[in-house]
Amino acid sequence: MRHFRAFAPAAVLLLAGVLGVTACGSASPSSSPAAGGPVGGAPAGPAGQLTLYTSVTQNTVTAVLDGFSRLNPGIKVTVFRATTGQLNARIAADRRSGGLRADVIWGTDPLSMESYAEQGLFRPWPLPGLTGVPSADKTTYFWGTRELYLVIVARKGLTPMPRAWADLASPAYRGKVALPDPAAAGSAFAALGYFATAPGFGMGFYRTLKVNGAVQVSTIPEVVTDVAEGRYQLGITLDSEVRAAVGQGSPVVLDWPADGAIALYSPIAQTVTATGQAGRAAQALLRYVLSAPGQAAIGKTGWQPVLPGISGPPRPAGATEVHPAWTALFGRQDQILRQYQAIFGP
Amino acid sequence: VNPPRPPRLAALRAAGTAAAPPRAAGTTRRLAALRAAGTAAAPPRAPGTAAAPLRAAGATAATVLLAAGVLALIAALVAVPLVSLARIAADGGLTGIGRALTAPGAAAAALHTVAVAGAVTVLAVAAGTGLALATQRRPVRFRLLIAGPLLIPEFVLGVAWSQAYGPAGLSDRLTGLTVPGLFGPAGIILVLAGHGLPLAYLAVGAGLAARADPALERAARSAGAGGWTALRTVTLPLLRVPVLAAAALVFVTAAGSFAIPEVLGTPAGFATLPTLIYSDLSLSASPATFDQVTVLALAMVVLVLLVLAPFDTWLARLAPAARPEVPPAPAARRTAGDRAVTALVWGYALFAAGIPMLTLVLTALTRGPGLAPVPVNWTLANFAAGFSGGAGLALLRSTGLALAAAILAPLLGGLVAGLARGRWRGPLATAVTLAYAIPGSALAVGIIIGYGRWLDGSALIILIAYLAKFWVFGHRPVQAALDRLPPGLTRAARISGAGPGTAVRTVVLPPLAVAATTAAGLVFMLAFHELTMSTILYGPGTETFAVVIMNQQDLGGVGATAALALVLTAPVLVAASTVALAARLARRPGSSWWSP
Numbered sequence: 001m002r003h004f005r006a007f008a009p010a011a012v013l014l015l016a017g018v019l020g021v022t023a024c025g026s027a028s029p030s031s032s033p034a035a036g037g038p039v040g041g042a043p044a045g046p047a048g049q050l051t052l053y054t055s056v057t058q059n060t061v062t063a064v065l066d067g068f069s070r071l072n073p074g075i076k077v078t079v080f081r082a083t084t085g086q087l088n089a090r091i092a093a094d095r096r097s098g099g100l101r102a103d104v105i106w107g108t109d110p111l112s113m114e115s116y117a118e119q120g121l122f123r124p125w126p127l128p129g130l131t132g133v134p135s136a137d138k139t140t141y142f143w144g145t146r147e148l149y150l151v152i153v154a155r156k157g158l159t160p161m162p163r164a165w166a167d168l169a170s171p172a173y174r175g176k177v178a179l180p181d182p183a184a185a186g187s188a189f190a191a192l193g194y195f196a197t198a199p200g201f202g203m204g205f206y207r208t209l210k211v212n213g214a215v216q217v218s219t220i221p222e223v224v225t226d227v228a229e230g231r232y233q234l235g236i237t238l239d240s241e242v243r244a245a246v247g248q249g250s251p252v253v254l255d256w257p258a259d260g261a262i263a264l265y266s267p268i269a270q271t272v273t274a275t276g277q278a279g280r281a282a283q284a285l286l287r288y289v290l291s292a293p294g295q296a297a298i299g300k301t302g303w304q305p306v307l308p309g310i311s312g313p314p315r316p317a318g319a320t321e322v323h324p325a326w327t328a329l330f331g332r333q334d335q336i337l338r339q340y341q342a343i344f345g346p
Numbered sequence: 347v348n349p350p351r352p353p354r355l356a357a358l359r360a361a362g363t364a365a366a367p368p369r370a371a372g373t374t375r376r377l378a379a380l381r382a383a384g385t386a387a388a389p390p391r392a393p394g395t396a397a398a399p400l401r402a403a404g405a406t407a408a409t410v411l412l413a414a415g416v417l418a419l420i421a422a423l424v425a426v427p428l429v430s431l432a433r434i435a436a437d438g439g440l441t442g443i444g445r446a447l448t449a450p451g452a453a454a455a456a457l458h459t460v461a462v463a464g465a466v467t468v469l470a471v472a473a474g475t476g477l478a479l480a481t482q483r484r485p486v487r488f489r490l491l492i493a494g495p496l497l498i499p500e501f502v503l504g505v506a507w508s509q510a511y512g513p514a515g516l517s518d519r520l521t522g523l524t525v526p527g528l529f530g531p532a533g534i535i536l537v538l539a540g541h542g543l544p545l546a547y548l549a550v551g552a553g554l555a556a557r558a559d560p561a562l563e564r565a566a567r568s569a570g571a572g573g574w575t576a577l578r579t580v581t582l583p584l585l586r587v588p589v590l591a592a593a594a595l596v597f598v599t600a601a602g603s604f605a606i607p608e609v610l611g612t613p614a615g616f617a618t619l620p621t622l623i624y625s626d627l628s629l630s631a632s633p634a635t636f637d638q639v640t641v642l643a644l645a646m647v648v649l650v651l652l653v654l655a656p657f658d659t660w661l662a663r664l665a666p667a668a669r670p671e672v673p674p675a676p677a678a679r680r681t682a683g684d685r686a687v688t689a690l691v692w693g694y695a696l697f698a699a700g701i702p703m704l705t706l707v708l709t710a711l712t713r714g715p716g717l718a719p720v721p722v723n724w725t726l727a728n729f730a731a732g733f734s735g736g737a738g739l740a741l742l743r744s745t746g747l748a749l750a751a752a753i754l755a756p757l758l759g760g761l762v763a764g765l766a767r768g769r770w771r772g773p774l775a776t777a778v779t780l781a782y783a784i785p786g787s788a789l790a791v792g793i794i795i796g797y798g799r800w801l802d803g804s805a806l807i808i809l810i811a812y813l814a815k816f817w818v819f820g821h822r823p824v825q826a827a828l829d830r831l832p833p834g835l836t837r838a839a840r841i842s843g844a845g846p847g848t849a850v851r852t853v854v855l856p857p858l859a860v861a862a863t864t865a866a867g868l869v870f871m872l873a874f875h876e877l878t879m880s881t882i883l884y885g886p887g888t889e890t891f892a893v894v895i896m897n898q899q900d901l902g903g904v905g906a907t908a909a910l911a912l913v914l915t916a917p918v919l920v921a922a923s924t925v926a927l928a929a930r931l932a933r934r935p936g937s938s939w940w941s942p
Binding site for chain 2: 241
């Protein structure tokens with residue numbers, strides 16, 4: 001304290017300033033425009049407001065919202081885009097501080113969306129009249145907007161190329177296969193979810209992979225980088241990542257398994273907090289995303305649109321797809337992950 | 347203070363710093379006594395230090411106000427987010443907490459976290475101390491080489507190292523050499539120790555400059571001690587405080603690291619608490635999982651508390667001895683040992699900063715991953731991709747926020763340091779560190795729960811998060827500088843006729859300014875490189891550069907991510923120059939660099 005006696009008054013002033021800044025918020029909640037109205041639903045005005053929470057990649061969100069805004073100039077859209085984990089953190093924090101602040105949530109995989117639905121965050125799907133979305137890609141609360149495909153990425157020039165998923169466990173590729181950590185993202189988990197429940201695979205497939213020297217790496221993009229750099233020769237990753245790397249000239253090729261790429265759908269839903277005008281704005285967005293122009297925007301950014309007949313990225317002739325049994329997987333992630341980690345853990 | 351000094355303030359500063367040697371001179375006969383002189387001159391025993399001015403009229407009211415203010419700050423920045431998280435953790439009741447702690451992998455992750463952080467602390471502090479001892483007489487520019495690794499943002503460090511030293515990495519392609527065990531605990535410890543070394547070095551090096559009085563060492567030598575004995579019995583004991591303080595910071599930093607164990611630990615299935623918390627958050631949106639995440643985040647706080655609280659109490663008991671400062675001795679003639687040290691420092695800087703940085707540059711310049719990093723494959727497309735959209739504006743925002751944090755954190759740290767005396771010192775230091783121990787994602791959640799109702803998506807809420815997280819870096823350096831001000835300095839100035847303002851301006855602020863500048867530089871760098879909190883807290887119009895980086899990472903834009911990471915190093919170079927400037931100032935007698 002001895003040196004502080006002299007400038008304690010200044011210190012006290014500084015303190016008051018900093019605390020004042022943090023306290024003024026807590027002291028005068030009425031100064032916030034959002035606090036008075038329904039939480040998340042923006043105050044009613046001539047121009048509607050809409051808050052979108054999403055984990056969809058930035059370029060796709062931008063492309064879709066550009067088109068949406070041209071058709072709906074009166075609706076101002078606020079976007080919070082983050083990874084699935086950060087989105088989960090944000091939503092959990094919102095719910096404990098006045099309520100969810102989103103009107104629409106557009107996720108990357110059905111598993112986290114199902115969890116939101118179970119928590120009562122979604123309205124039942126508000127536009128049952130829309131057509132074209134396959135029944136495998138919808139639930140009572142959310143509908144798919146695009147398909148993501150888990151495929152094999154191979155290093156250019158690798159011979160022989162694997163033909164089907166089971167080939168990854170072949171001794172020919174001992175120590176050459178990279179798998180994305182299924183605990184790090186829902187899209188990576190989709191592969192585990194599919195194999196764990198698909199006939200002919202099961203956890204035994206992962207045991208064989210492990211014995212064969214397959215290595216788990218941290219993320220789906222890292223699988224592509226690792227294969228491109230030659231650290232591994234093969235890996236499981238998303239089709240769009242491979243196409244992007246091929247486009248940059250990276251020495252990798254997309255190898256579509258003969259028994260079908262693993263498809264996961266990216267769902268969208270209206271939240272319970274979107275009421276009144278915000279609710280109508282939310283439904284306008286849902287309708288646009290599942291319209292031909294919205295779907296075309298999705299296709300142009302490298303993803304397969306969910307509606308048939310709208311062109312997406314090129315796929316090999318005769319390419320097929322398989323679907324994880326989503327409803328059987330809901331709520332079982334922990335259990336399946338634990339079995340997997342018993343094999344690929346330390 | 348020696349009474350017969352001329353009553354001029356400039357001289358007083360010198361008098362203040364030169365007050366101790368006579369005390370030491372009286373004890374030169376025995377080394378044991380020297381050690382006592384070096385470490386035991388704590389204020390309670392030194393006459394006329396804290397007690398008298400405290401009792402002075404007028405001071406009491408200000409002190410009470412200040413204490414109330416500091417407590418309110420701790421409540422606002424530490425208690426609010428922590429209590430918010432604790433309430434979530436309590437949602438699940440004792441069974442929920444028990445389930446979270448006994449969940450498969452949780453105990454192993456906790457053990458890994460402590461083991462890794464412990465090993466990193468031992469390695470980084472030992473190497474940092476050794477280098478500090480070996481380079482104390484070297485020019486500042488040379489010593490800044492050792493801080494080089496701090497340039498690389500932590501979030502690309504794991505990737506940079508694996509591309510530099512992993513299989514098919516740069517060194518593998520050029521020389522066929524890889525770092526064995528890079529993907530696994532050994533690699534994590536190596537990279538974290540390489541990155542933690544500069545923190546330890548800065549702390550210890552500064553402590554050495556300010557505390558190890560060459561007169562004491564000379565006295566020891568003339569009393570018959572060999573070089574090693576003098577080091578062991580005089581220099582190292584005097585360094586105890588900065589070494590322990592460095593260890594505390596390195597430990598908490600290593601325990602909280604996410605990006606490095608994520609990239610290097612995943613192939614070995616090696617999880618730490620931060621990576622477990624991340625995967626729990628990513629994989630499940632269920633409330634039960636979220637409760638578990640908060641329990642684990644609080645477990646990290648408890649772990650750090652268990653290590654840090656006794657530590658800080660011990661430090662508080664050791665620290666407040668005003669140490670004599672002596673102008674650095676003139677550079678000695680270069681010996682073979684010095685040349686070996688030069689080679690070592692260059693080798694370290696090249697290994698831990700130069701080559702990883704080079705891989706980052708090459709990745710940013712090369713068209714796509716896996717292409718040979720040769721001119722024919724070079725492009726600026728990655729920079730263009732990274733800077734499409736609002737990246738420029740986001741960069742400005744991040745710079746502004748980091749600057750605000752860099753200015754405020756040392757001020758807030760100074761308040762705590764000014765108050766933290768006696769038995770409050772240890773607990774206050776620990777309290778200020780706690781928010782740093784919470785993983786960024788969990789701290790952001792705590793901050794939203796505390797302030798989101800009113801400040802949701804504002805720049806202010808991001809600033810609050812930065813201040814909470816990096817307060818420790820604003821506090822400890824300033825605390826250290828205050829510790830070294832000789833007792834009674836302001837009183838002496840006042841007796842000599844200076845008004846209170848003049849006394850503070852001329853004898854207290856100059857040395858504090860140096861520590862505060864260093865603290866500001868560190869806070870700026872950490873806030874500028876921070877990737878997690880602002881990507882959860884941002885709102886319309888407050889997108890930070892971290893948001894831009896995360897978007898690129900999500901798109902799998904390896905080159906663009908590297909390009910953006912490189913952009914982050916540029917202002918840090920500026921900050922490093924500030925530190926260099928501070929260091930230059932520090933070499934003036936009567937001021938000090940950083941030693942928490």
